[in-house]
Amino acid sequence: MFRISDRNTAESLKRELIMKNKTMVSVNCITYNHENYIAEALNSFIMQKTSFNYEILIHDDASTDRTAEIIRDYEQKYPDLIKPIYQKENLYSKDVDIDDLNTERATGKYIAVCEGDDYWLDPLKLQKQVDYMEGHPECTLCVHAAYIVNVIGRKIKPVRPSVGNKIFTIEEVIEGGGGLFATNTMMYPRYLDPNKPDFYKKAPVTDYPLVIYLALKGQVYYIDEYMAAYRKGVSGSWTNTEQSSLEKIIKHVDNTEKMLAHLNQYTNYQYDEAITNKNNINQFKIMIAQERFEALKEDRFKAIFKKLGKKEKTKILIKQYFPQSVRTYKKLRKKYRLMK
Incomplete structure (x- = not known):
């Protein structure tokens, strides 16, 4: 006799199977002439321990060093995980929004940001952020603490806007500026990525107005844990x-x-x-x-x-x-x- 508990177990397993097959996070990685750093970034993506699938979307903007060659090596080792674009000419210099170009092919429910000269520190970073966002659908941006490091990875100073977890107001985000959160700590829902407003499109840089835009759409939640390293002093950055x-x-x-x-x-x-x-x-x-x-x-x-x-x-x-x-x-x- 088929019992209700058996039916519930079967439905639960079915949902779990669907979840495992679904891409939950798309990592948006823009890189250009990062041959000394790109492997560290990729390793920090690959080391993530998650209960869900994620993809690594890399956009190499026609690097003139060995960056593309290094990415190809990783692509061969992890073909199901790493999905690169190798540009033949530099699009950033032509005022093309390469962030949008990379994220428009994303299949994940969420987008996590990390450029090719930065890296993550915590193998549970993605899992912790997804866990919060899944439990709080009103959250449109999840960030965390980070260290600013120099070209050799030595810590310079922390990016820690709050002692303890915190929900940031829109006013705090505006007044905090682009340095309030490290860019490579950001995770947000993919459905908010298209059709960004004019104030974002006309901005000189995209991280600060993106944070404002996401704050206007919902809740900004900060996790007080150091899970990323944001590199400064890189030539050409x-x-x-x-x-x-x-x-x-x-x-x-x-x-x-x-x-x-x-x-x-x-x-x-x-x-x-x-x-x-x-x-x-x-x-x-x-x-x-x-x-x-x-x-x-x-x-x-x-x-x-x-x-x-x-x-x-x-x-x-x-x-x-x-x-x-x-x-x-x-x-x-x-x-x-x-x-x-």
């Missing part, structure tokens, strides 16, 4: 090229203000105060970089200075009252780095 001089930083800030103006219109000025605060924070940083310390007397900048930690305040005051000592220190530091 966005940070090294677009943040290499004060002139380029000012240009980037101007473009960010334009993006935030589009965001303001898109949201019917619902977050105008947060956007104004973020613009003031960016202008404050430029004033300090230009050594225009008289700006600290303005009320809008006084409020920002008060919110800084002791370490940041001390640095600014040293720059203000001992400028020559700071310049000498920078020269010695640069000389020491060249000698290493």
Whole structure:
């Protein structure tokens, strides 16, 4: 006689089988001239221990070094897991959105982001994020703590926006900027990837407006665990090229203000105060970089200075009252780095 408990067990096994055959996560990996780093990134993807299937979507943007060759070696070893695109000409230089180009072929329910010079630290990273998102369908972005590392993987500083797990508000996301979360900690539902709004499309970089867009669509949840390493100082990276001089930083800030103006219109000025605060924070940083310390007397900048930690305040005051000592220190530091 067929019992109800048997029927329930059979249905449970059926659902489990469907789940195992379904791709749950698509890893979006964009790479260009990352021959010294791409293997570490790929190994960190492959080491993931999950109860579900996932795929690794790699887009090599016509690298001129051995990056593509290394990817091909991994593709041969893991043909069911690694799905690469090898471009013959660089599309980023032609203003093609290579992120969308890579994710439009995704089959996973969620997209996890990690560029070819970054890597993950925890083999349970994907599992932990999927577990949360599956249990909280209102969550449209799941992130976690990370370390910023240098080119050889040495830890520089943490990216830890909260001590303890936390749900971030839209205002906190806007004011936090692109550095609030490390890009390679992001996981979000794939259905939100197409048809991104104009404020995203017109942005100078995509990580900051993407976080804002996802925050507008639901809940942003932060897991207070270090599960990724975000690398800085890589030759040809966005940070090294677009943040290499004060002139380029000012240009980037101007473009960010334009993006935030589009965001303001898109949201019917619902977050105008947060956007104004973020613009003031960016202008404050430029004033300090230009050594225009008289700006600290303005009320809008006084409020920002008060919110800084002791370490940041001390640095600014040293720059203000001992400028020559700071310049000498920078020269010695640069000389020491060249000698290493």
